[in-house]
Amino acid sequence: MTSQALNQQNAEREAEIFSALADPTRLKLVKLLCLQHVQDALCVNALSALLGVSQSAVSQHLRVLRSTGLVRGERRGYHIHYFIDSNTLEYCHNLILHALVIKEFNEEDV
16 A cells, blocks of 8 residues: 555544544543543443433434444443543544644645
C-alpha cells in the first residue's frame, strides 16, 4: 500500500471519529462512559435516564459510537452494558493532539 493510500485511509478513519464526536448527545455519552469502569458499564436504560434522552435515541447513538470502535458492549444477563474502548480512546487522544499541532504544510499530510 502506498503512503498516499495509507494517508487517505487514515483520513477517512479520522473523519469518521470526528464526525461521531461532533454530535452533542454522542459526546455526552462518551464523556459519561469515560467516567465508568468496565465492571460498572451502563446499559441503554441507565444511559437514557442519566442523559434524559429516549432509549431508542441512545441506542442509535451507541450504534454510531460502536461503529467507530469508541464504545464496546458486553452482554450481562438480559442487557448489554456499554463502556469505552480504552485503546480507541487513546488513539483519539493522540489524533486530537496531532491535529492541533501547528507545523509547516506538507503534501504528504494530505
